[in-house]
Amino acid sequence: MSARIAIAGGGPTGLMMGRLLAGDGHEVTIFEAAHEIGGLCRSRTVDGFVFDLAGGHIMFTKDARVQAFWDELFPDEPLVVSERHTRILHDRGCWVSYPFENALGELPLEHNLECTEGVVRAHLRRERGEPAPHDFENWVRWKMGDGVAQHFMHPYNRKLWKCDLTQMGTVWIAGRVPDAPLADVLTASLGHTTEGYTHQSVFRYPRTGGFAAIHERIARPIADRVVLGHRVQRIERVGDEWDVDGQRFDHVVSTIPLHSLPRVLADMESGPRQAASKLRWRGLVSYLLGIDAEHVQPFSWVYLPHAWQGPANRITYISNYSPENAPTGKGSIMAEVTYDGTPADASKAGRLEVARGLERAGLLDAERLVVTDAHDNPHAYIFYDLEFESKRDTVLGYLDGLPGFHAIGRFGRYDYHNSDQCLASAFDLHARMRGALARGGGPIDGAPSRG
Numbered sequence: 001m002s003a004r005i006a007i008a009g010g011g012p013t014g015l016m017m018g019r020l021l022a023g024d025g026h027e028v029t030i031f032e033a034a035h036e037i038g039g040l041c042r043s044r045t046v047d048g049f050v051f052d053l054a055g056g057h058i059m060f061t062k063d064a065r066v067q068a069f070w071d072e073l074f075p076d077e078p079l080v081v082s083e084r085h086t087r088i089l090h091d092r093g094c095w096v097s098y099p100f101e102n103a104l105g106e107l108p109l110e111h112n113l114e115c116t117e118g119v120v121r122a123h124l125r126r127e128r129g130e131p132a133p134h135d136f137e138n139w140v141r142w143k144m145g146d147g148v149a150q151h152f153m154h155p156y157n158r159k160l161w162k163c164d165l166t167q168m169g170t171v172w173i174a175g176r177v178p179d180a181p182l183a184d185v186l187t188a189s190l191g192h193t194t195e196g197y198t199h200q201s202v203f204r205y206p207r208t209g210g211f212a213a214i215h216e217r218i219a220r221p222i223a224d225r226v227v228l229g230h231r232v233q234r235i236e237r238v239g240d241e242w243d244v245d246g247q248r249f250d251h252v253v254s255t256i257p258l259h260s261l262p263r264v265l266a267d268m269e270s271g272p273r274q275a276a277s278k279l280r281w282r283g284l285v286s287y288l289l290g291i292d293a294e295h296v297q298p299f300s301w302v303y304l305p306h307a308w309q310g311p312a313n314r315i316t317y318i319s320n321y322s323p324e325n326a327p328t329g330k331g332s333i334m335a336e337v338t339y340d341g342t343p344a345d346a347s348k349a350g351r352l353e354v355a356r357g358l359e360r361a362g363l364l365d366a367e368r369l370v371v372t373d374a375h376d377n378p379h380a381y382i383f384y385d386l387e388f389e390s391k392r393d394t395v396l397g398y399l400d401g402l403p404g405f406h407a408i409g410r411f412g413r414y415d416y417h418n419s420d421q422c423l424a425s426a427f428d429l430h431a432r433m434r435g436a437l438a439r440g441g442g443p444i445d446g447a448p449s450r451g
């Protein structure tokens with residue numbers, strides 16, 4: 001039985017769903033608002049430099065299906081394998097390994113002592129049973145102590161999240177904020193940097209075409225099913241079918257950001273509608289800088305926690321990811337600047353301001369820039385405010401009950417997913433839909449995941 005399936009959004013999630021469902025013989029139509037596919041995983045070539053458009057992207061996964069699928073996608077071109085070399089720029093010329101607590105011995109002695117004492121005091125307080133605070137600002141002090149909070153975690157996260165950290169919850173932390181055992185921190189403090197975060201210690205990256213090469217290959221068998229430049233305006237349940245901008249379908253797979261759905265999904269109940277419109281996110285402008293190769297450090301990416309380092313919170317040395325990412329003798333940096341509301345300044349003046357910050361930090365000579373460009377990503381990070389979980393559960397509880405409507409993807413479910421997890425969730429949803437599609441209708445199998 002062939003079903004008619006509309007997919008809203010041609011990012012990695014929508015494209016993977018399209019490929020899997022079309023592979024089963026279903027009539028798939030992918031509507032993508034932009035004039036190119038790929039969502040946050042797009043890349044751009046400027047004067048021979050290849051840049052990713054939503055900050056540095058790497059291929060790393062714990063999911064065996066995704067790993068095998070990536071291998072299948074690149075039979076003709078071996079992926080470039082790199083060791084992760086990340087640093088925090090603590091002070092001019094003072095590089096500290098990441099994670100910070102595993103490298104306290106690399107700090108100036110006074111800061112090392114403040115951080116180590118804080119870690120020990122926090123540990124003792126927790127041992128005495130002090131409960132974990134619900135907000136991120138105080139959670140950091142509770143978990144890592146005052147020194148680590150002051151010298152890295154608070155300034156870095158304020159720069160990234162653009163808020164007072166007491167407004168943020170802690171549900172997103174597990175697996176994302178490294179959790180160093182006390183013995184490792186003390187060993188590091190004595191000058192032996194410990195291995196803190198083996199996760200992503202080796203990663204892969206496409207040799208040509210930037211990170212975008214992945215979804216471009218995903219989309220190859222379904223290129224004729226993608227409608228570019230079509231922003232889905234209205235999705236409405238009509239009888240047993242779904243009407244998507246005037247066309248009829250049996251199923252809708254939506255990767256549209258949950259906070260936009262109240263404008264698109266007809267007859268949405270008021271509770272979920274209000275909850276969806278109160279979800280929050282952060283945008284990101286990526287600054288794309290082509291430079292002389294002599295200014296390229298041997299790092300994968302560098303965290304810039306302090307205001308004197310300019311507006312960027314992180315830079316990626318993307319020319320280190322693949323030799324094809326920059327012309328011979330040249331190198332490239334991408335700088336990330338997040339925002340809440342009004343986009344960061346992507347004009348020439350804004351690009352120069354970012355470059356000047358990097359210059360102050362000793363990371364480049366702004367006079368030697370050979371390319372500057374910028375790209376705005378209006379939705380980059382989910383913002384975990386204190387009410388996040390209840391709002392998201394209200395919205396997903398409603399959407400997951402709609403027959404034939406499937407919310408999936410980073411913003412489509414408000415999951416803090418990297419693209420590998422998006423592909424894994426597409427494998428999961430496809431497996432769950434298969435039975436119902438073969439039966440010609442009815443509820444799909446199993447429950448969707450949340451988190």
Ligand SMILES: Cc1cc2nc3c(=O)[nH]c(=O)nc-3n(C[C@H](O)[C@H](O)[C@H](O)COP(=O)(O)OP(=O)(O)OC[C@H]3O[C@@H](n4cnc5c(N)ncnc54)[C@H](O)[C@@H]3O)c2cc1C
Pocket residue numbers: 008009010011012013014031032033034037038039040041054055056057058059060230231232233255256257264284336380381408409410411412417418419420422
């Ligand atoms: C700074 C940063 C670094 C990251 N690093 C990595 C990394 O190293 N490795 C990794 O694997 N992942 C990384 N990610 C995550 C990765 O970018 C996302 O997981 C992935 O792009 C999500 O795919 P998606 O299809 O769910 O959403 P998106 O990529 O956001 O795509 C959604 C698509 O839907 C379209 N759309 C929206 N509304 C409509 C509408 N109404 N009608 C039609 N189309 C619509 C959009 O135009 C977009 O193309 C990173 C993300 C960020 C922000």
